[in-house]
Amino acid sequence: MQAGIFRVCLVVVAAIVNHPLLFPRENTTLQESDKEIIQKMKEHEENLKKEQQRLEQEITRKLADHNMNPEGKGKEANLPWDLWSAISMIIFLLIEIWRQDVQEEHLQQPSVEEDDMTLWGNMFQGVFLPNKTALAAFCERFIRSATNDAARTREFVEGFADDLLEALRSVCNRDTDMEVEDSIGVGSMYENWRVNKPLVCDLFVPFAPPEPYRFRSEIWDPEKSGPQDRPGYGKIKVCRPDEEATGCICDKTKLGEDMLCLLHSKSNEIKLNSEMEVLLCSKNTQYLDTDQVMKWFQIAITKAWNKISHKYEFDVTFSHLDSPGALKIRFRSGKFITLNITPVVQYEDSDVYFISHFPSSGLLNGSSSTVCWFLSFAVYERRFLKEMAKHLPENSCHLSCLQLLTFLHGKQSTLTGQSGLSNYHLKTVLLHLLLARPVLDWSSESLEARLKDLLKLLEKSLHEKKLYHFMIGNKRIPATVCLPETFLRAEPLNLFQQFVLHRGLYKKTMDSFYEMLKNTSVLINEYTVHVPPEHTDITNKA
Known part of the structure; x- marks a missing residue:
């Protein structure tokens, strides 16, 4: 009798536990309008009731048979009980598996991050952006004045950089020091979309080792996967004369014992090893060390400025010491200009450059190894924008969209602090959008629509946590x-x-992004004070 009561209780408890509507915390995502799911739940409930009734009838029959044959208490009586227990457990297990599958498919309990994502996905629908008049007034009053200032700043910086690099060459040892080439203007100031102040000029300064040494570039191999692979990174090996052919005739002709190559003399080799490799390469390796190169360049810049400082009526200092050439020019009037002169290494015969630091782009050298250099495609990105400008309508709005977005991002960063989003990410979104939309869609009258497209594409990329580098693996590049x-x-x-x-960084970035959207109208209208109030009303919904 006790065994029978226990079995009945077991069946009832199992039915209650598997009841789909008795535990509302498991169904917090159930929507009243989802009729299909509700219907399935009702069918599931009916099946459980029928199964419960059948099991109760079976137990009642077994109890009746047991009472009619009380002497069967030996092994024969234990066998039906064991068999029945096994069958019951199998049935309950199958019911539980089926219930879990239904929950995972339709009613999975969302995590905190999923709750945030649901909220974020709906927020953009309620964000209002300034209308065409306000955007046009902002571009006229703020962006164009910043563009004019940028042209004057570039002209001054280029002249000063040429003078500084010429002095740097004069203070370097031509036999053992690096050979510095002319600077290359890259980034927002040379692509004409920089608006946030201070206006910063970024200059690449390619350098190469003295003869007979040479650099050998080693980038990641996309066909070889492994924990050591770092996509987007590479290493620079300093090749000695005895390792790589340099084109000298002594590499191809066997010289006699009484003949000596003046270029590859033994004494010259020892001198180079001690003064160049030890100072610029990582310890016990032949690979250029980013920190060592940064120290070398800062010392060389300091020597060069000391040589020509008497010619200028301003002071030059390092704005921060964790970048090779982040300089600040301060005039007697109190005004200042900032520039970044960054040493880079050319990749083979291309315009791709190895760079150790990104002082003003917001990107960081994400590698923990100091021998890993990031690959910069800044020259190709500038070239792509020039090529697109040839086909876009006159006075196209593509750069204005990027200027508006970087302005908003800069102001938001001032309010809430830095997030995981950088100006380079915003620029990458624009580059992808330029290929995605027809060229005729970028007329000046389409500024409002294209700005919305840019924000929506950025939001989509943030939700998916995917924003692909524009120059790597993109077969659509012209x-x-x-x-x-x-x-x-x-x-x-x-x-x-x-x-x-980094989930914490991701949440902070998403919060900052949507806060920026909310503040868009206020930030833009602050810089359009000359526009009548009736024209700056927020009337367009994103």
């Missing part, structure tokens, strides 16, 4: 850009990979 085939065939590089690894 052939006129002349990007090396190696990078066209490479696997795409996700610039938002950091959000997958």
Whole structure:
């Protein structure tokens, strides 16, 4: 009798536990309008009731048989009980598995991050952006004045940089020091979309080792996967004369014992090893060390400025010491100009450069190894924008969209602090959008619509945590850009990979992004004071 009561209780408890509507915390995502799910739940409930009734009838029958045959208490009586227990457990297990499958498919309990994502996805629908009049007034009053200032700043910086680099060459040892080439203007100031102040000029300064040494570039291999692979990074090996052919005739002709190559003399080799490799390479390796190169360049810049400082009526200092050439020029009037002169190494015969630091782009050298250098495609990105400008309508709005977005992002960063979003990410979104939309869609009258497209594409990328590098693995890049085939065939590089690894940074970035959307109208209208109030009303919904 006790065994029978226990079995009845077991069946009842199992039915209650598996009841789909008795535990509302498991169904918090159930929507009243989802009729299909409700219908399935009702069917599931009916099946459980029928199964419960059948089991109760079976138990009642077994109890009646047991009472009619009370002497069966031996092994024969234990066998039906064991068999019945096994069958019951199997049935309950199957019911539980089926219930879990239904829950995972339709009623999975969302995590905190999923709750936030649901909220974020709906927020953009309630955000209002300034209308065309307000945007046009902002561009006229704020952006164009900043563009004029940028042209004057570039002209001054280029002249000063040429003088500084010429002095740097004069203070370097031509036999053992690096050979410095002319500077290359890159980034927002040279692509004409920089608006946030201070206006910063970024200059690349390619350098190479003295003869007979040479650099050998080693980039990641997209066909070889492994923990050591770092997509977007590479290493620079300093090749000695005895390791690589340099083109000298002594490499191809066997010289006699009484003949000596003046270029590759033994004494010269020892001198180079002690003064160049030890100072610029990572310890016990032949690979250029980013920190060592930064120290060398800062010392060389300091010597060069000391040589020419008497010619100028301003002071030059390092704005921060964690970048090779982040300089600040301060005039007697109190005004100042900032510039970044960054040493880079050319990748083979291309316009791709190895760079150790990104002082003003917001990107960080994400590698923990000081021998890993990031690959910069800044020259190709500038070339792509020039190529697109040839086909876009006159006075196209593509740069104005980027200027508006970087302005808003800069102001929001001032209010809430830095997030995981950088100006380079915003620029990458624009580059992708330029290829996605027809060229005729970028007329000046389409500024409002294209700005919305830019924000929506950025939001989509943030939600998916995927924003692919524009120049790596993008086969849609025009052939006129002349990007090396190696990078066209490479696997795409996700610039938002950091959000997958760092959930705290991701949440802060999303909060900052939507806060920026809310503040858009206020920030823009602050810089359009000359526009009548009736024209700056927020009338358009994103």
